[in-house]
Amino acid sequence: MIDDVVAWVLLVAVAAYVCGGGTDYGAGFWDLLAGGADRGRRPRWLIDHAMAPVWEVNNVWLIFVFVLMWTGFPVFYQTVFSAMWLPLVLAAVGLVLRGAGFALRKPTRRVAGRRVYGAMFAVSSLLTPFFLGAAVGGVATGRVAPGTEASADAWHNPTSVIAGLLAVGASAFLGAVFLAGDARRFGAADLVGYFRLRALAALGALAVLALIGLRITRDDASYVHHGLTSGAGLVFVVLAVVCALATAGLLARGVTGWSRVTAVGAVALTVLAWGLAQRPYLVPTSLTVAEGAGADTTLRWLLLVTLVAVVLIGPALVVLYRLDARGDLQSLTDEDLQQQT
Template sequence: MELTTVWFVLIAALFTGYFILEGFDFGVGALLPAIGRDDRERRALLGTIGPVWDGNEVWVITAGGAMFAAFPAWYATLFSALYLPLLLILVALILRGVAFEYRGMRDDPRWRARWDAAIVFGSTAPAFLWGVAFANLTRGLPLTPDGDYAGGPADLLHPYALLGGLVTLTLFVTHGAVFLALKTMGELRARALRTAARVGPVALTALAAFAVWTLTVRSSPAAVATAAAAALTLVAALAANRAHREGWAFLGTALTIGLLVVTLFATLFPHVLPSTLGAGGLTVDNAASSPYTLRLMTWVAAIFTPLVLLYQGWTYWVFRKRVSVGDAGY
């Protein structure tokens, strides 16, 4: 396998890990006022993601760094074209991180309410905007023959992109609700199960529509298979949630998100950024770094990736127990 293909697959794997792990973070933040009825309950909800949310964000930083090093032309064009949504995502993530740290610094209901609103915004906005960004990546952008972006911010907000945003938002909320059911007890767990049962069918409908639309625009046998598998795993997750088997439900929503990301990357290959102007776009070959750079990156990744995975797995194992109202939190 060519190193350009290897690094395309690795970047897809990094984004897959990011959306699975950060997806339930976003879902928990978006559901904070819906499931947490008072400050004690909201502290418990935030306690479920407190030890892991910042580690989950490392995945997208690594994915961006890998794009920059392995496919600099892809990185430059994509970040130029999607500058506004990516900037909004960055601002929302900064605001959310600050809110996690600041909400408990004063014993004032209004103070905490403001930071809770910041957490909701900082979770909901990226959950929607990532879908918009990846829908544009899959559909393609207006690129010149030199690979420069020839559109404007309004060109990113077409119906297909907005549907992509709805898919990621509803999927992440469902994923977060199932995670809360897995990590809490008593009434919080019951509310989380009910929330997943309500939002899940909306996510399934949006996912099915988005998958069909995607495959009519750009398709491959692998993409068809993974899109069908994504829908089936979400159906299985909702069935497990109804049976109060939240562990299996969480596995199902995680697989759904992962298979959706794989579907999008499968529709792209061998392109990394198609052009809607018929100019050819960027491929894994014409957007890649030199062979020497890719070989060096491969050795570095082979050494350090297992260490990072072991560390993050250890973190989840240490903080695997359920959280109850009254536990120390945010």
């Protein structure tokens, strides 16, 4: 019983990282596609100001996920990191380069240096979610059973590729939705429409990728496919679709505030649907939650530490996100943006 509770905590933490970290990756994705120095100056300036207060905080969720995996499910942790160390190392390198690029490009005075750091930030924002998604896809196929040696097949397969693309697409969708709201908050009317269109385009691309993914997983990850198309997994998938459609409707009407809520709901519900589709397995169909869990004493202490963290850190995160959403952490107006043209 306690192992199931910890597994749910792990799944919720993954959903939180996908939404929080994914929004940041999405900002980097649109930074990459913003165009040349002149055309992309205003979108990039908005991205810098919108991300600055929270981009480091969102990585706390990833650390929390790894701690839960390592402590609560050591067999699962060992299995995943042994079989798919290469994509996870590439994702980790991307995280480091992405952070360094974002932190260094703004204060760098030389144009050449800013371009190098900007490219480092933007490209890493594309590759990191792809490799993390590819690792998730490898788990879903069951190719990483306990004792499996590292091989390209574990993460270089149709399900891993489509999962990586879905991760990039979800990040682009979340990033554009949040940036549209930030543009309105900062008084940049032209950038509101700019990012609204990109959010709708990303949502359309996600719909196509999801349909392709359903076809691929039917043969390549049949257990998860069955879980997503029946029972509780299907209920969560339907709810995610409803949230996605609501987001499209809100964006079409120019409502950028509530569209953030529905966009996060669509992505989070999709992650929860994936978790429900895999139950009772951590790795279909070779490692159950009970088989991969640590000792009961360890799990109890882990839940206690999690509760303490929620009590101590949770309110601070809520305040931080609320202050950022209200614009109290960054003072930027359209006049500031005009100076970058």
